[in-house]
Amino acid sequence: MRNTLLMILLTSAISTAGAAEISISQADKQFSMPAVTINSGDTIVFKNKDNVDHNINVMSPDGDADDKGVQAPGDNLKVTFSKPGAYQVRCRIHPRMKMDVNVK
Amino acid sequence: MTKPQLPHFTAILAVCWLALSLATPQSARATPAFAVQTNQPCAACHVGAYGPQLTPYGRDFKLYGYTADDGKSHFPPVALMGRETFTHTKADQPQPPGSHFAANDNLTIGEISLFYTGKISDDMGVYLEPLSYDGTSHELAWANSEFRMVHEGKVGGLDYLAGLTVNNAPTVSDLWNSTNQWGWPFDAPELAPEPAASTLVGDGQAEFEVVGVGGYSMINDWVYLEADLYKGLTSGLRHAFGVADQGVDTYGGAMPYWRAAIQHSFDHDHQYLEVGTLGMIADVHPGGDNSFPTDHKSDVGLDANYQWFGKNDGSDHLISAHAIYVQENLTLHGSQALSGSNATDKLSEVKANISYSYKNTLTPTVGLFRTWGSDDPAYWGTSTGSASPNSNGYLAELTYVPWGKQKSPFPGLNFRFEFQYWVFTRFDGVTRNASDNNAFFFNVGAFIDPVPYLTK
Numbered sequence: 001m002r003n004t005l006l007m008i009l010l011t012s013a014i015s016t017a018g019a020a021e022i023s024i025s026q027a028d029k030q031f032s033m034p035a036v037t038i039n040s041g042d043t044i045v046f047k048n049k050d051n052v053d054h055n056i057n058v059m060s061p062d063g064d065a066d067d068k069g070v071q072a073p074g075d076n077l078k079v080t081f082s083k084p085g086a087y088q089v090r091c092r093i094h095p096r097m098k099m100d101v102n103v104k
Numbered sequence: 105m106t107k108p109q110l111p112h113f114t115a116i117l118a119v120c121w122l123a124l125s126l127a128t129p130q131s132a133r134a135t136p137a138f139a140v141q142t143n144q145p146c147a148a149c150h151v152g153a154y155g156p157q158l159t160p161y162g163r164d165f166k167l168y169g170y171t172a173d174d175g176k177s178h179f180p181p182v183a184l185m186g187r188e189t190f191t192h193t194k195a196d197q198p199q200p201p202g203s204h205f206a207a208n209d210n211l212t213i214g215e216i217s218l219f220y221t222g223k224i225s226d227d228m229g230v231y232l233e234p235l236s237y238d239g240t241s242h243e244l245a246w247a248n249s250e251f252r253m254v255h256e257g258k259v260g261g262l263d264y265l266a267g268l269t270v271n272n273a274p275t276v277s278d279l280w281n282s283t284n285q286w287g288w289p290f291d292a293p294e295l296a297p298e299p300a301a302s303t304l305v306g307d308g309q310a311e312f313e314v315v316g317v318g319g320y321s322m323i324n325d326w327v328y329l330e331a332d333l334y335k336g337l338t339s340g341l342r343h344a345f346g347v348a349d350q351g352v353d354t355y356g357g358a359m360p361y362w363r364a365a366i367q368h369s370f371d372h373d374h375q376y377l378e379v380g381t382l383g384m385i386a387d388v389h390p391g392g393d394n395s396f397p398t399d400h401k402s403d404v405g406l407d408a409n410y411q412w413f414g415k416n417d418g419s420d421h422l423i424s425a426h427a428i429y430v431q432e433n434l435t436l437h438g439s440q441a442l443s444g445s446n447a448t449d450k451l452s453e454v455k456a457n458i459s460y461s462y463k464n465t466l467t468p469t470v471g472l473f474r475t476w477g478s479d480d481p482a483y484w485g486t487s488t489g490s491a492s493p494n495s496n497g498y499l500a501e502l503t504y505v506p507w508g509k510q511k512s513p514f515p516g517l518n519f520r521f522e523f524q525y526w527v528f529t530r531f532d533g534v535t536r537n538a539s540d541n542n543a544f545f546f547n548v549g550a551f552i553d554p555v556p557y558l559t560k
Contacts, residue, residue, distance in 0.1 A: 028373065029161070051416065051510070053143055055175050067175040070143060092175050093142050094161065095168040096325075 021078075024099070025049050026071075031089070035100040040084050044101065046077040055092040058101075061085030067092065137181035137221045137553050138165070139508075139516070143174035146508030146518055151411075151424050151459070152467035153508030154520040154551070156286040159418070160369065160376060160411075163279045167322055169252035169267060170222065170229030180555060181222025187214035187549045189239075191293040195540035201295045202240060210295045213239030214547060217247060228253045240294040245346030246312055248276050248285055266321045272345075273311035274304075274334060274361045274384055277320065282407035282426040283382060284308040288457040288471055289499055291522060296543035300486045300532050301475055301493030305361070305384040305403040306430035306453050313337055313347050314355060320363075327366055328380070334359040351391055356398050359386040365407075378409040390438045397437035405430035419509075420463055427456035436483060443482045451477035451493060459501075464509055469501040484532075492533030500525050516553035522546070 019041045025032040027049040038044070048054050048071050056068040056077055062085075071077050081087060081103045090098035139146055142165070147153040149162030158166070165172050189212060196207040205212070217236040223229045233247040250271040257264055275283040282288075285308060292298070302309060318332025336355030343349055365380030382405045387398040407428040414421030432451045439445040457471025477484075479491035486493065501524045508518040524545040531538040 052148065053174070055143075055173075057175070070174050093144065093172055094164070095172050096164050 019043065021045060023047060026054050026091075026097070029091075029094045029097050031097060031099040033099060035102065037102040037104065038081060039104050041080065041082055042103070043078050043080045044089075046071070046079065046089075048073055048075050048077075053093060054097070057090055057092045059088040059090070061087065137178065137183045137219065137555075138170065140178045140553050140556065141173045141181060141222050143176075145510050145512065146505075147419060147464040147510070150508070151418075151422055151464070152461045152503055152520075153464040153505045154503070154518060154549070156290055157281050157424055157459070158279065158286075159422075160373075161417075166252075166279055167254075167265060167267070169227060169254035170231060171226060171254065173223050178222070178555065181220060181553075182555060183219040183221060183551065183553045185215070185217045185219065185549065185551045187216075187239075187291075187547055188212070189214040189293065189295075189548075190546040191295040192544045193296050193540070194542040195537075197297060201297075204242070205240075205295060212295065213237075214291075214294065214549075215239060227255060238294075243346060243348075246272065248273060248311075250276050252277075262324045264321055264323050266319065269316075269318050269320060269330075269332065271316055271318075271332075272314065273308060274314070274316065274332070274359075275308070275363075275382070276311075277318065277330065277332070278363065278382075279328065280365070280378055280380070280407065280409045280426070281424075282380075282409050282428040282455075283405075285311065287428065288426055288455060288469070289501070289524070291524070291545075291547050291549075293524070293526070293543050293545040296526065296545065297487060297531070297541045299475055299493070299495035301451055301477060301484050301495070303403055303430045303432040303451055303453055304386055304401045305382060305405060306428065306432070306455075309353070310334065310336075310355060310359070310386065312345065313342065314359065315341075316359075316361065318361070326368065328364065330361075330363040332361040334361060334386075349392070354389045354392040354394075356387045356389055356394070359384060374413050376409075376411040376413075378407075380407050381405065382407065388438070390442050393438075393442065396441045399438045400435040402433045403430055418461070422461040422464070423458065424461070425456070425458040427454070429454045432477075434483075439483055445483035446478065446480045449478045449480050449483060451475065457499070465505055467503045467505070469499075469503075471499050471501075473497055473499070479533075486532035488532040488534040490533030494530055494533050495528065496530040497526060497528040499527070516556050518551050520547075520549045520551075522549070 021043045023045045025047050046056055051073050054071045058066040068077055084103045087101040089101055149165055151157035191210050193208055200207050217233055220232040230251050232249045236247040237244050252267055252269050254267040269277040271277050273285050276285040314334040314336050316332040316334035320330035322328050361384045363382045365378055367378040369376045384403045386401050389398055410425045412423040430453050434449040436445045440447055453475040455473045457469055459467050459469035461467040474496045476494045481491035484493040504521040526543040528538040528541045531541050
C-alpha cells in the first residue's frame with residue numbers, strides 16, 4: 001500500500017515535470033514573447049488580455065494550419081503541442097501578431 | 105451615350121429602411137464586408153469609425169492583401185454605400201452645375217455604389233467597386249478597385265512582406281491618407297466650383313482611366329517600396345467601365361508610378377510617423393486627340409503622416425495629420441499645337457490637414473490647400489479667365505458617426521453625417537470675389553453589408 005502510494009506520487013511528479021503549462025499573454029495585439037521553446041507534450045495557455053477578439057491559428061511543421069476559432073476578450077485558450085518541430089502561431093485577425101514555438 | 109439612371113433619393117432611403125427594419129439590437133460589430141470578414145468594428149480600421157482614414161490595423165489589413173479574417177465564411181463579401189448631399193455656395197453660380205440642377209442650393213444623391221471586398225485565399229484579396237452611380241452626372245461607372253497577392257518571408261534577418269497589386273488608379277494601392285485616392289479632403293462638393301488646375305498624381309487625373317500592375321514590399325516594418333506600371337484604357341474598355349470617352353484627355357504608352365516611404369511607431373505605439381515620396385510620368389493626348397503629339401507630365405511628391413493615439417488604441421482620443429506636396433513639370437507639345445499653350449509649364453500643390461477624433465464619433469478637421477504654377481491662359485482654362493492657375497483656401501469639417509464601434513447596435517450598418525465649409529482666398533488666379541466660391545456642404549453617407557440581413 002505504502003509502495004503503491006509512493007508510485008502514484010512519483011508518477012504524478014514525473015507527469016507534471018514532463019508536461020508543463022506555459023502562459024502567453026495577448027496584449028496590445030502582440031504575443032508576450034516572440035518565440036518560445038517547449039518540450040513535446042507541453043501546453044501553452046494563450047490569455048487574451050486585449051479588448052478585441054483574436055483567432056489563434058497554429059501552423060504545424062508540416063505546413064498544416066489548425067484554426068482555433070475566435071477568442072473573445074478575457075478568454076484563455078489551451079493548445080498542447082504533442083509533436084516536435086517548429087510551429088508558427090499567429091492571429092488570423094491581426095496578421096502582424098505572430099510567434100514561433102519550437103517543440104523539442 | 106445614354107447612362108442608366110436611378111430614381112432620385114429613394115434608393116438610399118430604401119437601403120437604410122431595409123437595414124433598420126431587419127436589424128435587431130445586439131452587441132455586435134461589423135460594417136461592410138471587411139468588418140464582417142474580420143469580426144471587427146469599423147473603428148478598428150478607420151479613424152472616426154468610417155473610411156477612408158486608416159488606423160495602424162487598417163494599414164496592416166490592406167498591406168496583407170485584405171486576407172485577415174475570423175476563420176469563418178462570409179460569402180459573398182458585398183456591401184452597398186449611398187450618399188445624399190446638399191451644396192450651398194456663397195454666391196449663385198453663373199450657370200447651374202448641371203442640367204438637372206439650380207444655380208445654388210442643390211440637394212442630390214451623391215453616390216450609390218456596390219462593393220465586392222474580401223479575402224480570396226490566404227494570400228489573395230480584393231477591394232472592388234465595380235458599379236458606382238454618380239448622382240451629379242447621372243452616370244454609372246467603376247471606381248476604386250484593386251486585387252492583391254502577398255507573400256511573407258525573411259531574408260538576412262530582415263522580415264519582409266512582398267505583394268502584387270493590380271488596380272485602376274495610381275495611389276489606390278497606397279497605405280496612407282496623404283495621397284490622392286484615399287486622401288483629404290475625403291469628400292468634396294461635386295456641385296460647387298472647383299479650381300481648374302490639378303496634378304496627375306496629386307489629384308487623380310488618371311483615376312479609373314488606367315489599369316496598372318505593380319509590386320510592393322514592406323521591409324522590417326520600416327521601409328515601404330512600390331513600383332507600378334499603368335496603361336490607359338482602350339476606347340472599348342472606357343465604354344465598358346463607364347469612363348467618359350469623348351473630348352477628354354487620354355493616356356498613351358506606359359505610365360510608371362513609384363512610391364517609397366519610411367514609417368515608425370514609437371512612444372509605446374502611442375505615436376506613428378510616416379515620411380515618403382511618390383511620383384509618376386505620363387504621356388497625355390489632350391482632348392483624346394491622337395493626331396497631335398502628346399503632352400508629357402512628370403510628377404514628384406513628398407508626403408508625411410502623423411497619428412497620436414490615446415488609451416485603448418486611440419478609441420477615446422485620436423489625432424491624425426496628413427500632408428502632401430506635389431510638383432508637376434509639363435512639356436506641352438500637344439497642347440501647344442492644339443491651343444497655343446506654352447511649351448512648358450510648372451504646377452505645384454500642397455494639401456495638409458489635421459483631425460481629432462473623439463470616441464470615434466465626433467471628428468473635427470481643419471486643413472488648407474494651395475495650388476500655384478506658371479501663367480498659361482491657353483492651357484489652364486480657368487473659370488475667371490486668368491492666366492494664373494493659383495488657388496488657395498481652407499476647409500473646416502465636422503463628422504458625426506453614431507455607430508461602427510465595439511458595441512454598436514446594428515451590425516453591418518453605419519452612417520456618417522458630414523458638414524464642411526470651404527473658404528477660398530484665391531480662386532483660379534483671382535483674389536477678388538474668390539469668396540463667392542465658398543461652399544457649405546452637407547453629406548450623409550450610409551454603408552451596409554446586406555448579407556447578414558438577407559441570410560437571417
